[in-house]
Amino acid sequence: MAHRVPDLAALELLLAVARLGSLGRAARELGITQPAASGRIRSMERLLGVALVDRSPRGSRLTGAGALVTDWARRIVEAAEAFDAGAQALRDRRDSRLRVVASMTIAEYLLPGWLVALRARWPDTAVSLLVGNSAVVAERLLAGEADVGFVEGIGVPAGLDGVVVAQDRLVVVVAPGHAWARRRAPIGAAELAASPLILREEGSGTRAVLDAALGGLARPLLELSSTTAVKSAAVSGAGPAVLSELAVGEELAARRLVGIPVDGVRLRRELRAVWPVGHVPAGPVRQLLSLTRGVG
Amino acid sequence: MAHRVPDLAALELLLAVARLGSLGRAARELGITQPAASGRIRSMERLLGVALVDRSPRGSRLTGAGALVTDWARRIVEAAEAFDAGAQALRDRRDSRLRVVASMTIAEYLLPGWLVALRARWPDTAVSLLVGNSAVVAERLLAGEADVGFVEGIGVPAGLDGVVVAQDRLVVVVAPGHAWARRRAPIGAAELAASPLILREEGSGTRAVLDAALGGLARPLLELSSTTAVKSAAVSGAGPAVLSELAVGEELAARRLVGIPVDGVRLRRELRAVWPVGHVPAGPVRQLLSLTRGVG
């Protein structure tokens, strides 16, 4: 698989060429020499079997295929940037200026994007990240070992203040081929509770919200231990699944999964930024919050 | 940037270790030796500055940080698979069994996912891909140079039959900091037509749909020549933008953009699979359609 996809450096080079219109300028921007860039693009074209750029004595322009490939490449590079931002935070365990402690869902799906944005606007803010459930978040904040926390759930842990930064909604999804994908009427609470569903295991946050909403009645068709596994099962048509909207945003947009409207069930939960009471967010914390809520 | 992100082979190895629970088995699956896998994981941990797997004499299990990193890595690998599927199709432009011609939006956002699924289920189907507007799609199909086409828009070009495979909806989006992000009431047609918007250039499919819906009245604040540019401008807070839901699914899920409800304007458009009249879809075409509509 990896054999047929150019490496990240090559993809970034391609994006730079697309943006700057010249191999040489792209090379300079990436800190390599022009022949290196030339060779890299050439070997990428050989790998893909498609001409990507039109060279001319006064610059290089993408071919039609090149434009398409560049768009696919951009997806990879963006995912890599999110990875990098998250990894960077994970690496700087202590002694960094902004210490974040967050729940798994937020750390997985939201934080990388925020960190990319944070670094774009305030490149000098060093961020560290710790992952844990609500209890861990509260403990670290109150011990002064973290500057800001993110939790999902109904309330704010004792001793903390907070604001809602996002809504998470659980959604019922099925593969496009499933019978439910063609129904017009929303599903009611009773029917949902009676239907066997693909779910996270008991004890997970997602499962807890669903059980609470239904009154502890969710019937498992499959119980899987990771969000990804649930998603894969649903995509492959095993049955209806209940998942965080955050986890399936891409699948819904691409129609690999279809969302089924639900009626009479409260499947929202708030995602909150939290901090010790009295500690008014300032400095880096405020910067981060401004990105998540758009108040800055 | 690329310096701090492991290469794709390393990320795939990490996913394999997570799945199989053993360095050696993961190595075997990827066709390399155990010491190579061991070294690769080690150098990845050195690069990230975080322990990713717990080695024991009876297997390897992910650490907490490792699980998080693995999830981020999965995003990159999935993007790479889509890239590969698209590139493969582009490469086999000639002499292949399933020749697809599609519009830009579909080729960029939907086809890669379909092709990954197609290859997973029918690995021997060689796919080729050509991109063009509706006229090009019709021309190729009628000339017998393509087996199936995908178009976006209101109707089916003359001489072709088709089915709707997905709905595309134009959405109005703003950055979370924009004033509209906090309004409760939907925007009406008149207000939308009166507001300066970030738009694709005139002549693009997206712009055509918007102009038609508003009666040719859209007021540009910025006119940009690519979907990506419009998206970037909107994310950076330049103003409200109108974009295909497909293009912003990820940004909406991650709350980098906020969708504004619109009232009284028909912003849907159908995405259709098309073929020459009389040509009942069969073989590979039918396989592909079964993935897009879930009827197979």
Added chain:
DNA sequence: ATGAGGACATAACCTGGGCTTATGAGTGCT
């Protein structure tokens, strides 16, 4: 207890991709 087997680590060696510098050739502006 003791030996077999699996899993990971270490060591020594080898190969090739990708970088660099140096240079040539085509185009257009002044």
Added chain:
DNA sequence: AGCACTCATAAGCCCAGGTTATGTCCTCAT
């Protein structure tokens, strides 16, 4: 004409990452 810009080619160097061969540790079955 000549400068300034583009990209291509050639020759040489370096090291990341692979391989084979071995060592250590644990567990399980005889």
